[in-house]
Amino acid sequence: MIYTIKEIEEAYNTGNPIITDFEYDKLQVVKEADSLKSMSALFEYHKLQEFLLKNFKSDFIIEPKIDGISLLLKYSQGKLIFAQTKGNNITVQKEIFNSVLNIENIPKTIDFYDDLIVRGELTIDKNFYLEYLQTQFSSPRSCVCSSIYSKDLSFIKERKIQFIAFYFNTKSFDSSAESKEFFQQMFAVTPNLSKEKHPEQLLDELINYNFFCDGIVFKLDSEKERNIMGETDSDNRWEIAFKRSIPALTAKVIDIHLNATLTGKQSPIATITPIVFDNQSNIKISHVSLNNIKTILSKKIGIGSEIIVELKSLAIPILKQVVIEKEFIPPNNCASCHSLLNNEWVCENYFCNAKISLNLEFIFKKLKFRNFGIKNAKLFSSHCKDVIDLLNLTSEKINHILTPKKAQDFYEQLKIIKKTITSKNILSCYLGRIPMLTMKHLNKLEKFSFFELKHMTEKELISHIGKISGTNLYNLLYNTDIKEYE
Numbered sequence: 001m002i003y004t005i006k007e008i009e010e011a012y013n014t015g016n017p018i019i020t021d022f023e024y025d026k027l028q029v030v031k032e033a034d035s036l037k038s039m040s041a042l043f044e045y046h047k048l049q050e051f052l053l054k055n056f057k058s059d060f061i062i063e064p065k066i067d068g069i070s071l072l073l074k075y076s077q078g079k080l081i082f083a084q085t086k087g088n089n090i091t092v093q094k095e096i097f098n099s100v101l102n103i104e105n106i107p108k109t110i111d112f113y114d115d116l117i118v119r120g121e122l123t124i125d126k127n128f129y130l131e132y133l134q135t136q137f138s139s140p141r142s143c144v145c146s147s148i149y150s151k152d153l154s155f156i157k158e159r160k161i162q163f164i165a166f167y168f169n170t171k172s173f174d175s176s177a178e179s180k181e182f183f184q185q186m187f188a189v190t191p192n193l194s195k196e197k198h199p200e201q202l203l204d205e206l207i208n209y210n211f212f213c214d215g216i217v218f219k220l221d222s223e224k225e226r227n228i229m230g231e232t233d234s235d236n237r238w239e240i241a242f243k244r245s246i247p248a249l250t251a252k253v254i255d256i257h258l259n260a261t262l263t264g265k266q267s268p269i270a271t272i273t274p275i276v277f278d279n280q281s282n283i284k285i286s287h288v289s290l291n292n293i294k295t296i297l298s299k300k301i302g303i304g305s306e307i308i309v310e311l312k313s314l315a316i317p318i319l320k321q322v323v324i325e326k327e328f329i330p331p332n333n334c335a336s337c338h339s340l341l342n343n344e345w346v347c348e349n350y351f352c353n354a355k356i357s358l359n360l361e362f363i364f365k366k367l368k369f370r371n372f373g374i375k376n377a378k379l380f381s382s383h384c385k386d387v388i389d390l391l392n393l394t395s396e397k398i399n400h401i402l403t404p405k406k407a408q409d410f411y412e413q414l415k416i417i418k419k420t421i422t423s424k425n426i427l428s429c430y431l432g433r434i435p436m437l438t439m440k441h442l443n444k445l446e447k448f449s450f451f452e453l454k455h456m457t458e459k460e461l462i463s464h465i466g467k468i469s470g471t472n473l474y475n476l477l478y479n480t481d482i483k484e485y486e
């Protein structure tokens with residue numbers, strides 16, 4: 001099951017008052033350390049048959065593939081001690097433990113005393129969602145997401161968030177079917193589907209379950225066999241999903257809105273007549289990203305255009321085709337700071353508010369500030385324009401920008417960061433803002449302190465990292481006041 005930051009942002013950005021207290025900034029995004037694999041999917045029956053014949057030589061089980069948010073639970077000596085939500089190649093770690101304690105069908109203590117890891121999906125009562133919540137969220141998954149990350153824990157109960165387990169890792173059982181049978185006294189577990197029925201029929205019958213599913217999964221039953229089959233870089237060889245492909249849908253463009261990005265490019269987003277991808281997961285789409293201005297000009301997408309929209313994995317809608325062309329008049333000015341765009345429709349204003357906020361958000365990530373994201377970046381944007389300004393912030397100034405509690409948190413983190421920061425860390429904060437500057441260049445400059453870099457001539461910098469990036473970096477360093485920080 002795949003769960004992306006995009007979806008969290010989407011949930012956050014729906015602007016629905018119910019989720020405004022969603023603690024967006026508290027999300028800490030880290031690269032996943034261990035290997036929770038994504039799952040390969042097949043869409044044609046004959047390919048599934050081939051796969052099973054070739055790979056599944058021992059007993060297997062079939063389960064519905066629940067469309068929710070992956071959750072891992074750890075129990076020790078019968079007590080729930082840890083909970084974590086996981087995604088494809090990102091992990092969202094948060095103090096979700098409190099949320100998990102509020103999910104009614106997750107037992108806090110169990111009658112089983114070996115160490116136990118339980119994997120499953122957080123999902124929502126389907127009928128309840130369709131009747132009461134559908135209008136508020138773009139998909140059941142984003143509803144689950146905003147409920148479990150909300151400060152207000154009452155949403156979890158109110159919205160009937162539930163956990164369905166599909167895997168129990170313990171030495172006590174070798175067979176998945178056996179462990180599921182044992183643990184179903186304590187947990188809601190995914191049902192095992194009949195192997196007598198045709199997989200297409202199983203897909204048809206998914207509609208009868210009271211949770212959202214987007215396919216069925218074939219898994220080898222024995223733990224030993226699973227280990228023998230092993231895994232590739234991206235997926236486990238011992239499991240495969242079988243799904244219906246989602247047909248593309250037609251929509252009309254109602255409006256085109258532009259956003260300035262970190263590099264100053266103007267990124268167009270189309271508001272479209274709402275469409276619902278009814279692949280059992282009920283994903284409602286009303287916005288499609290159109291890439292950049294060049295794309296919409298060459299494809300002739302304007303207000304009134306009819307476009308065909310396709311749903312990619314991760315539930316991200318993309319433009320597939322343009323059916324009715326319309327004219328689009330490109331803007332002259334930046335959507336954020338209104339300064340004149342260059343002939344590639346890029347905002348060149350270094351102090352563009354959108355660019356500064358996005359850059360500060362990027363800097364928070366680069367310097368590993370915990371609990372600070374775009375919302376706070378916007379607060380800082382009128383007080384500092386780059387990483388040096390940020391490092392030079394005094395506690396008085398921080399107190400002026402943030403609430404006392406937040407300010408204290410920020411200042412404590414800043415103190416630690418300032419003690420350990422390297423010139424490479426500082427320069428990496430400019431990646432994305434300085435044309436042609438890459439990590440490769442930064443690696444070459446690693447051996448110098450920021451102070452030494454600051455005093456290099458343009459020629460010296462060019463000798464290390466080449467003409468364009470050398471000149472760009474020189475201009476930056478020359479224009480940056482770092483005296484106070486050093």
Ligand SMILES: [Zn+2]
Binds near residue numbers: 335348
């Ligand atoms: Zn601008």
